[in-house]
Amino acid sequence: MSQQAWTLDVTSYWTRLVHFFYKRLSDMSYNKTVDSLGDYSWISWFLEVKGNGFICRVPTDFIEDKFNLIGLEFQTHTMDLVLEPEYDKHRWNNEVYTADAEQLYGMIHARYILSTGGVADMCLKYERGDFGSCPKVYCKGQRTLPVGLSDQWNQSYVKIYCPRCNDIFQPRSRCGLLDGAMFGTSFPHMFFMQLPAMMPSPPQEKYVPRLFGFHLHRNALVPPGSPEQMPKIQGSSTSQSTFLSSTNQMPP
Numbered sequence: 001m002s003q004q005a006w007t008l009d010v011t012s013y014w015t016r017l018v019h020f021f022y023k024r025l026s027d028m029s030y031n032k033t034v035d036s037l038g039d040y041s042w043i044s045w046f047l048e049v050k051g052n053g054f055i056c057r058v059p060t061d062f063i064e065d066k067f068n069l070i071g072l073e074f075q076t077h078t079m080d081l082v083l084e085p086e087y088d089k090h091r092w093n094n095e096v097y098t099a100d101a102e103q104l105y106g107m108i109h110a111r112y113i114l115s116t117g118g119v120a121d122m123c124l125k126y127e128r129g130d131f132g133s134c135p136k137v138y139c140k141g142q143r144t145l146p147v148g149l150s151d152q153w154n155q156s157y158v159k160i161y162c163p164r165c166n167d168i169f170q171p172r173s174r175c176g177l178l179d180g181a182m183f184g185t186s187f188p189h190m191f192f193m194q195l196p197a198m199m200p201s202p203p204q205e206k207y208v209p210r211l212f213g214f215h216l217h218r219n220a221l222v223p224p225g226s227p228e229q230m231p232k233i234q235g236s237s238t239s240q241s242t243f244l245s246s247t248n249q250m251p252p
């Protein structure tokens with residue numbers, strides 16, 4: 001390569017680099033957010049909003065399929081916003097539109113994650129630990145899945161479901177402010193029906209309350225003189241042995 005050709009090549013490289021950064025700065029000035037796919041759609045913007053980490057990308061062809069929208073009531077402009085490929089916050093600067101779009105996307109999302117493709121997408125997030133872990137000690141950091149307590153919008157916030165202890169908890173992240181209807185009541189159970197090999201076994205250990213090393217007798221936790229305790233005390237000693245058991249078995 002001649003000296004002149006090399007100089008032209010470097011100049012071209014720097015010109016493209018400057019053009020790239022100029023374009024990025026220009027995009028940032030419009031408050032657009034680009035996701036890993038590099039598009040400027042409303043969906044990409046919505047997924048990047050802090051606190052929306054539990055939500056996955058619903059393919060536009062799933063959203064456009066009228067079969068998937070049966071029973072959902074929405075305005076045409078709300079759907080236009082959800083499917084907006086070049087989202088400009090200034091143009092759509094209306095909180096009502098945004099809230100409606102969030103609800104519409106959320107209700108379609110609840111349907112999508114029950115499909116085979118949706119389960120696969122959520123499985124990637126599950127394995128990545130996006131939904132957090134169970135706070136119980138004996139679940140040993142078991143990964144959780146999001147679940148709703150209702151399939152209706154505006155009834156309750158999302159919870160996390162632990163498949164090991166079969167219980168639900170409040171999420172510890174900002175995602176706990178998402179509407180539970182975005183995930184629905186069936187999602188975790190459909191997830192493990194489709195991926196049964198991923199269902200963890202129940203915890204092997206269980207916490208046993210002890211006082212100075214002794215198991216607590218259940219009468220020890222009943223207020224003195226209460227009707228529940230009185231019949232059991234009659235005819236027995238009220239010595240310490242009534243309240244504490246030194247055996248390794250829990251009292252009946």
Ligand SMILES: [Zn+2]
Nearest residue numbers: 134139162165
């Ligand atoms: Zn658990």
